[in-house]
Amino acid sequence: MGNKCGEQSVSFSQPLVITSGANIVGPDEGKGPLASYFDLILDDMLFGEKSWETAERKMLEESAKLALRKINLQPQDIDFFLAGDLMNQIISANFAARGLGIPFFGLFGACSTFAEAILLGGILIDGGFARRVLLSSSSHNLSAEKQFRFPVEQGVQRSPTAQWTTTGSGAVVLDAEGDGPRVSKGTVGKVLDLGVTDANNMGAAMAPAAADTILSHFQDTGTSPESYDLIVTGDLGKVGQEALLQLLRQRGCDPGDKVRDCGLLIYDLAAQDMHAGGSGCGCSATVFTGFLLKKLREKEYQNLLFVATGALMSPLSCQQGETIPAVAHAVAVSG
Amino acid sequence: MDGNGEQQARENRQEEYRLLVESIKPKHNLLQNCVNAFLVGGAICLIGQLFLIFYSGQGLGEKEAAAATAGTMVFIGALLTGMGVYDKIGKFAGAGSIVPITGFANSIVAPAMEYKREGFVFGVGAKMFTVAGPVLVYGTLISCIIGIIYFLLQ
16 A cells, blocks of 8 residues: 555655635634635625525535636536535535536535545545545534524523634645645544533544644654644634643643644634634635635745544534544645 | 453543643633623513503503513513524623523524524424423423422412
């Protein structure tokens, strides 16, 4: 198995190129510190649609089309479309794929979906099954709240550890060749569970998976925190990030001040009252396609480890008292 | 290591992690929440009391005036929910705006609004009581039990 590396990592025979990236975000994200990095900021959570669910799928479809348009590609130039979201039966991705007409793999990795898509897309290209793939994931605050928590107009207080589901969708084109940041290797996460049951504290549920994937990545690929300018986790939030740092230190790895989190980058927590930070497939997807890709292109960052984390519970499993399993997938991207 | 040992080790790891998370977690400000709840909850009750006095002054009997007051407060709670204001009050007041009857109205109107895209039968009709349903079920059950106890004691 030539390109498998260590226990759970892959190393591509030649780096794959992210030739295009695009994103669409909601009004709250447009008021955050990363506003200038987004392609389109919606002023209406409905995006001209009749429901939040249709708004989310439109966001996903439009961000995917925008990623193609930026480099003058048509859907028929793409071999496979890989996408996912948080809705039951991943309806946002499925319905967007209906509109795009590209051979499609639907993915579910909760908030880790974007990294999962990059990994799988890379494996498809490196395995010789595709030349060019389109990858996307989305989330919508109101459709997610409706599915996972209380009705939006319900007058309840949120827990201070709760994260805010980002409204946004990001898409990238991954190509065997071309210009752009390069993906050289990645690590497929194991599903871990350290017994957290509080769905309002998903960061804490996901931190052990993030720590495990990061350490496995270093071990499998012979890298260390020094190999990267930044380690960017997807959606751990304030509590999860602190838990991650402590878990890493407990296991003898000190990442210094290199750890960032998409959920903390996307909002101004104090001014926007976002509690523990952002979450959702759209959070890491928009921060990656907006902020991180730009910084990689401008060579401000040379090497990044992007680690998207997903909490794999459902409202049903939580009601039945189950603990929250989580997964984290990592991809190494260089500028 | 045998099965029991493994399970013990897993439980230890989980307990250790639980303590770690507890030490990081931001805490609710209990005193501030109590003060907010007291002020807003008290204000809602004061408004109710004013309506009660008003209706009594209009010549309604004690029971009728109470029913008219409850109806008015439910209407106000529903209206504020529909206008998107009640969730903001709730965010500040916590239990202060959940416990009074306006909170009950909010808990019915909010899901009704949320699910209107799914139609009047499987949406509004079926989901309207997802939050208030348990309150109605156990409220009714407890009143029956208390009623029976009261009956037996007489």
